[in-house]
Amino acid sequence: MSQGSLLLFGVLPYAAIAVFIVGTWWRYRTDQYGWGARSTQLLESRVLRFASNVFHLGVLAAIGGHVLGILVPQSWTEAVGLSDSAYHVIAVIGGVSAGTAVCVGFAALLYRRIRYSRVRVTTTRADVVVFALLALGIISGMLATLTNLGDSVNYRESVGPWFRNLLIFNPSPESMTGENVSFIFQLHVTLVWFLYAFWPFSRLVHVWSIPVDYLRRSPILYRTRTSRTTRPPRPASAAARIDVGGQ
Amino acid sequence: MKIRAQVGMVMNLDKCIGCHTCSVTCKNVWTNRPGTEYVWFNNVETKPGRGYPRDYEDQERWNGGWKLDGKGRLQLKAGGRLKRLASIFWNPNLPTLDDYYEPWTYDYEHLISAPAGDTQPAARPKSLVTGEDLDLQWGPNWDDDLAASKVSATGDPNRRELEDKVKIEFEKAFMMYLPRICEHCINPSCVASCPSGAMYKREEDGIVLVDQEACRSWRFCVSGCPYKKVYFNWNTGKAEKCNFCYPRIEAGLPTVCSETCVGRLRHVGIVLIDTDRVEAAASVPNEHDLLDAQLDLMLDPDDPEVREQALRDGIAPDWLEAARRSPVYAMCKRWRIALPLHPEYRTMPMVWYVPPLSPVESLVDERGGELDPDRLFATVDELRIPVEYLAGFLAAGDPEPVRRSLSRLAAMRRFMRAANVDGRVDAQIARDVGMEPSEVEDMFQMVAIGDYDDRYVIPRRHGEDAPDPFGMQGTNGVDFAGCSVTGDASASTEDTLASPADAAAAARFDLREQLVHRNGGSDG
Ligand code: SF4
Ligand code: SF4
Numbered sequence: 001m002s003q004g005s006l007l008l009f010g011v012l013p014y015a016a017i018a019v020f021i022v023g024t025w026w027r028y029r030t031d032q033y034g035w036g037a038r039s040t041q042l043l044e045s046r047v048l049r050f051a052s053n054v055f056h057l058g059v060l061a062a063i064g065g066h067v068l069g070i071l072v073p074q075s076w077t078e079a080v081g082l083s084d085s086a087y088h089v090i091a092v093i094g095g096v097s098a099g100t101a102v103c104v105g106f107a108a109l110l111y112r113r114i115r116y117s118r119v120r121v122t123t124t125r126a127d128v129v130v131f132a133l134l135a136l137g138i139i140s141g142m143l144a145t146l147t148n149l150g151d152s153v154n155y156r157e158s159v160g161p162w163f164r165n166l167l168i169f170n171p172s173p174e175s176m177t178g179e180n181v182s183f184i185f186q187l188h189v190t191l192v193w194f195l196y197a198f199w200p201f202s203r204l205v206h207v208w209s210i211p212v213d214y215l216r217r218s219p220i221l222y223r224t225r226t227s228r229t230t231r232p233p234r235p236a237s238a239a240a241r242i243d244v245g246g247q
Numbered sequence: 248m249k250i251r252a253q254v255g256m257v258m259n260l261d262k263c264i265g266c267h268t269c270s271v272t273c274k275n276v277w278t279n280r281p282g283t284e285y286v287w288f289n290n291v292e293t294k295p296g297r298g299y300p301r302d303y304e305d306q307e308r309w310n311g312g313w314k315l316d317g318k319g320r321l322q323l324k325a326g327g328r329l330k331r332l333a334s335i336f337w338n339p340n341l342p343t344l345d346d347y348y349e350p351w352t353y354d355y356e357h358l359i360s361a362p363a364g365d366t367q368p369a370a371r372p373k374s375l376v377t378g379e380d381l382d383l384q385w386g387p388n389w390d391d392d393l394a395a396s397k398v399s400a401t402g403d404p405n406r407r408e409l410e411d412k413v414k415i416e417f418e419k420a421f422m423m424y425l426p427r428i429c430e431h432c433i434n435p436s437c438v439a440s441c442p443s444g445a446m447y448k449r450e451e452d453g454i455v456l457v458d459q460e461a462c463r464s465w466r467f468c469v470s471g472c473p474y475k476k477v478y479f480n481w482n483t484g485k486a487e488k489c490n491f492c493y494p495r496i497e498a499g500l501p502t503v504c505s506e507t508c509v510g511r512l513r514h515v516g517i518v519l520i521d522t523d524r525v526e527a528a529a530s531v532p533n534e535h536d537l538l539d540a541q542l543d544l545m546l547d548p549d550d551p552e553v554r555e556q557a558l559r560d561g562i563a564p565d566w567l568e569a570a571r572r573s574p575v576y577a578m579c580k581r582w583r584i585a586l587p588l589h590p591e592y593r594t595m596p597m598v599w600y601v602p603p604l605s606p607v608e609s610l611v612d613e614r615g616g617e618l619d620p621d622r623l624f625a626t627v628d629e630l631r632i633p634v635e636y637l638a639g640f641l642a643a644g645d646p647e648p649v650r651r652s653l654s655r656l657a658a659m660r661r662f663m664r665a666a667n668v669d670g671r672v673d674a675q676i677a678r679d680v681g682m683e684p685s686e687v688e689d690m691f692q693m694v695a696i697g698d699y700d701d702r703y704v705i706p707r708r709h710g711e712d713a714p715d716p717f718g719m720q721g722t723n724g725v726d727f728a729g730c731s732v733t734g735d736a737s738a739s740t741e742d743t744l745a746s747p748a749d750a751a752a753a754a755r756f757d758l759r760e761q762l763v764h765r766n767g768g769s770d771g
Binding site: 032033035036037038039040041042043044045048049052053055056057117118120121122203206209211213214215217219220221222223224225 | 328329331332335336337338341342343344349374376377378379434435438439442443444446447448449450451459460461462463464465466469479481482483484485525708719721
């Protein structure tokens, strides 16, 4: 195994995960005010209706597919009686349709952002980076699916174990260089680590704020001046910021 | 019974001259920042008219506020919580900037820099969002003073069922002004709509605020409020709203809009609310009962039992005294001359209005002087502004409360005229409208004279209760991105400004630069 693949499949993942975790923690502590989805629906709603729904639903489906394909070992699906070829049929159908939704939705979002100047001017540098990383991740992922329609690469014997080994701190970068991986799979996983590394510094953090709590809380909320909020106390640097009321 | 204090406001529409001073002073204090150019925490609408944002009163379209579900239970009109979460990627009820207006400035620079030519140079309108040329089609108060015109009056959602009554022929036209701020509702649908729990009501005074640090940009508060008084800052991606000038209220001062009101028509005070019964009151089946149900929540501050319970619930004695002298309680409940805006939205709003009477008086003048006492009620029905039209937005369509209010105001004038001109106290005038002479005199003192100390009875906050105001920064309403006393202009990791901004777009952020400078610069 070469130095390069050790770096890409043994070191890069941990570096990205570390940046991801520490970055998220740091951002959450210091930048509650910047934490959110930064919706632009106010500025343009018509195209967003299609673009946002298709993109997000596609992404949710794609995430489900990744969990099934990468996190769930092949032995488990076989244990419940799902043969490898049956799995592959499901994966191809699900993967291609989810991937198509993501591609179409993403293209529509990109078109909207460029075409409507109101949306364009709210685009931050972080947004540009996110769009670029997402584009790379989506295109490579879609290509990986499309080049593997015939099941020539069984990623469940390479990428899957490799990823699970990463999670249990028993890295096996060599799994990513065997015969069950093609270049496009290697490219896809490598590119996506950069997306994770950048995640905490972008609007993507809104994913961690999915408001599940909403389903159980009481509809009208009260706060007193004497009660503390649930958020962590602001660190000194951020607390020094002035809000309008304070001036 | 669980008692809490709640701030409220009453505006006497008779006195509003539509000068927009309130809107301008409010804007200068709260919303003169990038992202909020289109935002008016206080706005003044001409009625009949379409309002701001356009047609906001049409809840069939926007689905704001509450409704009763099939079983008579209170539910957000936009649907249940799961439905809201399912539409989190795209909110079907959200107005766009075009429903408010795209804010603009003029290219004044061109007036000076244009080369010599045959024609005068013109200052073109430029969007404050994109910096591009704008073809102006709609703006704030676009239909200001145009109540008679077919374009604005015919669009008024309140008018639709009164086609024949609300005339738009020039000679029969009427108009009135409706200043609006957030209602600081007792049952706020904005709070119930917020998936992140960022919006809250303050226990101490009922002011409704956005915790901008907890806001996650889901924008359901904007669509959930039937009055459209939560706004979305397009620059920061966070919700902002009227905060009832709480820093002033806490210091015992009236809001900026009240303080600067040219007509001196705003009254600010507190009422004691029984919070245990709010949900039941907001769920009464008949919309016409909502007014009484809400009045029922406002407890009598002179009742010893209420006072005792209030003290037990932690309301300070000076606040009780303020509740006793409250102009809001007096006008809403004691004299019943003020009415809530669109009670049928079931949010239990706390900014109430005294309906305008002036047209009665002009009608009387047209007929040559004295108003026939026997014809008082009939005259109220002959108003140029049809009672039904007023009832459409002040009483869920029930004309009775509007009639009572107008009759009492008319009776007050006659009573005081008799007292001042003829020198006789005609108790019958008062009794005819169900009041005592002393009550009419008190009402006159409040409505007609309106001394500063009568209009504003605002108890100061008890500062000793707040352990760490500094730690609560950013959770009480508005916050700036990128402003800090240390001069570090990037407190937010994502820059809130566009990077590929062209020159025009850069120019529009001058204001922001100034603000950053003012707050964080050498003189900060
Ligand atoms: S008027 Fe104010 S308190 Fe009432 S729902 Fe709207 S924003 Fe909330
Ligand atoms: S300042 Fe007073 S009189 Fe002028 S528009 Fe506002 S509410 Fe009306």
